[in-house]
Amino acid sequence: RKEVEQDPGPFNVPEGATVAFNCTYSNSASQSFFWYRQDCRKEPKLLMSVYSSGNEDGRFTAQLNRASQYISLLIRDSKLSDSATYLCVVNAGGYNKLIFGAGTRLAVHP
Amino acid sequence: DTGVSQNPRHKITKRGQNVTFRCDPISEHNRLYWYRQTLGQGPEFLTYFQNEAQLEKSRLLSDRFSAERPKGSFSTLEIQRTEQGDSAMYLCASSSTGDTGELFFGEGSRLTVL
Numbered sequence: 001r002k003e004v005e006q007d008p009g010p011f012n013v014p015e016g017a018t019v020a021f022n023c024t025y026s027n028s029a030s031q032s033f034f035w036y037r038q039d040c041r042k043e044p045k046l047l048m049s050v051y052s053s054g055n056e057d058g059r060f061t062a063q064l065n066r067a068s069q070y071i072s073l074l075i076r077d078s079k080l081s082d083s084a085t086y087l088c089v090v091n092a093g094g095y096n097k098l099i100f101g102a103g104t105r106l107a108v109h110p
Numbered sequence: 111d112t113g114v115s116q117n118p119r120h121k122i123t124k125r126g127q128n129v130t131f132r133c134d135p136i137s138e139h140n141r142l143y144w145y146r147q148t149l150g151q152g153p154e155f156l157t158y159f160q161n162e163a164q165l166e167k168s169r170l171l172s173d174r175f176s177a178e179r180p181k182g183s184f185s186t187l188e189i190q191r192t193e194q195g196d197s198a199m200y201l202c203a204s205s206s207t208g209d210t211g212e213l214f215f216g217e218g219s220r221l222t223v224l
Binding site: 004008031032033034042043044045046049087089091093094095096097098099100101102103 | 141143145150151152153154155158160165166201205208209210211212213215216217218
């Protein structure tokens, strides 16, 4: 079983739609969680951290359920510029040893 | 540009040849990481340096792979006797001390083994 599992998609949505991505992780000792964004043929970049209480950054909302070992990302009012691959990430060590899921591809169309 | 720099950006080689990639991290970052990414997958952790010390090496890294960071600044990743299965994007990242979860990645070195 992979340490971090995601639905690969692709998710094809119209502009303005709300879309949700889910992720599960296998190591119950994991302490911190993140979403990264990777544009086509580019390097991954940190999108946001994920906290147990849930957190929001503009149109993006991240949630963590430690009991279920489940992480989610909600994007509201999708923009064309949101088209990318979204990587669910778990910090597996005390030095930013990040374990990445395979990513979920999002395509937003006009 | 003060970001993470990798070169070469692209390398095509024949099976059995040796290749070396270089990474120049953000200058004030003491942590450096190598990852490998294949099509449709997320980056896979290969190895980690704290300054010049290589503190962790993934089981994915066979004996043909070696990484160094001799002076705690730039790093090299060498692959000996390349195989077709080594074809991938090799990503270098750096970070400062702390567990912020933010790694700064370079644009990667794409390896194609024929």
